[in-house]
Amino acid sequence: MAKSDRPKHIFINRYFYPDHSATSQMLTDLAFGLAKNSSNESIHIVTSRQRYDDASARLPAYEVIRNVHIHRVATTRFGRQNLLGRAFDYLSFYLSSFVTLIKLTKSGDTLIAKTDPPMISVIAALVAKLKNAHLVNWLQDLFPEVAAELGVKLASGLPYKLLKAIRNKTLHQAKMNVAIGELMAERLRREGIPNDKITVIHNWADEEQLHPVPHGQNPLRTEWGLQGKFVVGYSGNLGRSHDFATILEAAEALKERDDIVFLLIGGGAQLPQVQQECLEKGLKNVIFKPYQPREKLSESLSVADVHLISLKPELESLIVPSKFYGILAVGRPVIFIGAQDGELAKIIYNNECGKVIKQQDTEQMVTDIIYFFQHSQQNENIREVFESLFSKKNAIAEFGNRLK
The missing domain is CATH 3.40.50.2000 (Glycogen Phosphorylase B;)
Structure with missing residues (x-):
């Protein structure tokens, strides 16, 4: 032909x-x-x-x-x-x-x-x-x-x-x-x-491109002045479908801890408002960085020790935050802020790859951040979960079969 x-x-x-x-x-x-x-x-x-x-x-x-x-x-x-x-x-x-x-x-x-x-x-x-x-x-x-x-x-x-x-x-x-x-x-x-x-x-991430980068080998940790810090990360779109009030309240509760910082990478409709609130509240423990080039994604995602994902509960079944899969690919746990019976919550519970909290439950979020601060080395299984469930190779093969 x-x-x-x-x-x-x-x-x-x-x-x-x-x-x-x-x-x-x-x-x-x-x-x-x-x-x-x-x-x-x-x-x-x-x-x-x-x-x-x-x-x-x-x-x-x-x-x-x-x-x-x-x-x-x-x-x-x-x-x-x-x-x-x-x-x-x-x-x-x-x-x-x-x-x-x-x-x-x-x-x-x-x-x-x-x-x-x-x-x-x-x-x-x-x-x-x-x-x-x-x-x-x-x-x-x-x-x-x-x-x-x-x-x-x-x-x-x-x-x-x-x-x-x-x-x-x-x-x-x-x-x-x-x-x-x-x-x-x-x-x-x-x-x-x-x-x-x-x-x-399910959506996926590229297992060939994304991989865990140890802190000692990550140039962004040095470039961004994060050596010796425990980093709570958010990476991606700061859009209208995400809750940032709980995140900022947790940052405010932990602002006296000089060993814990919040790192927000990305952009979106809510970015100016989030930046303004941090300025008004004097949250010097919140750092903002722009979207990073795709070739640096392993490093930028691996900067964090734990990642935050949020989705307003009313949007369950309508959206699944795609940032989740890249986080698993670099072997980092997540704290999901949203419905406890939602799509990501079920995956997190079933595969023990993070914690789930309700919106506005600042106390539980702080507790979970401290937990990961104290157990930051216990993430070995997360990359394995990703490879078995959400790899690019498996998704392409599945699409190929469906499109025949």
Whole structure:
């Protein structure tokens, strides 16, 4: 079969390599992995020319990297910080990606729609129907439910019901819907999606790239002045779905301890507010660092002795924080702030890789931090848990089987 005649797997997502976004990195892992492992299908990405952290970036309109064909469409460039501007970015991506998909898709191809921007599955479903192609939804979150829980005004009342009905129609049309957790899969079943159209494939991290780095061999510990400190870390998006009040209260309770510091790496909508609160409370034990390059991720994640993850309980079954998998890959325990019967809580309990606390339970959080301060060497099994459950190799093989 000539290369031009091979069926295509076409992924649609607003961001792609190179990027700081964890879900974009997983798409990168999967696309390159499938391209390496398959000689029967060609792998294509329809994405924007922006970067997650730089709306002004102008990446090439088309290039081939490691046998993956990357089609970058033109969009507006307002960025993530302004909601109205983000809406225009979404709209322009919908229109441009539709035109590109119509030109690219042939009968028998498979369109894999992620969830950035929201409702992109509607565009993919329309093209799949017009072109007699297959549709797969890779659900990193469930919209409009997430927006409704975060108080977005347009995601309420009649608009909410309409958006949800349209979304569900694309789920019914799909050949397969990939949920990233068991609770999300159960929620899809409650929406009436047939069980044979639902599969669970957990998110992952790259076991080849990410590995534990001992403190004595970690240049960032020296560069950031953290030698001899016990570091409580947070790495990733400081977004609206995460609780930082409990974290800052714990930092305030421990601010007289000069041997314990809080390190927040990343950015997001809540970063300015968190920085302002630290300034007002005089929390000199909280250090902020920007997103780190992917090649330094092992070092940046390994700087911490224990990592913090939070998710508002109302968002359980709608989102699973992807930072969790990279933390396990570098062999660090976690303190999860959220629902005690949630997706991550169950994994943590079942595999003894951390602690779970409720929001606003500052006293328990301080207790858990002190526990890990006193037992910082007892983390040997965490990397093994990661390799057996959440490795890139296993996830790519699972996706490959599902996409056949």
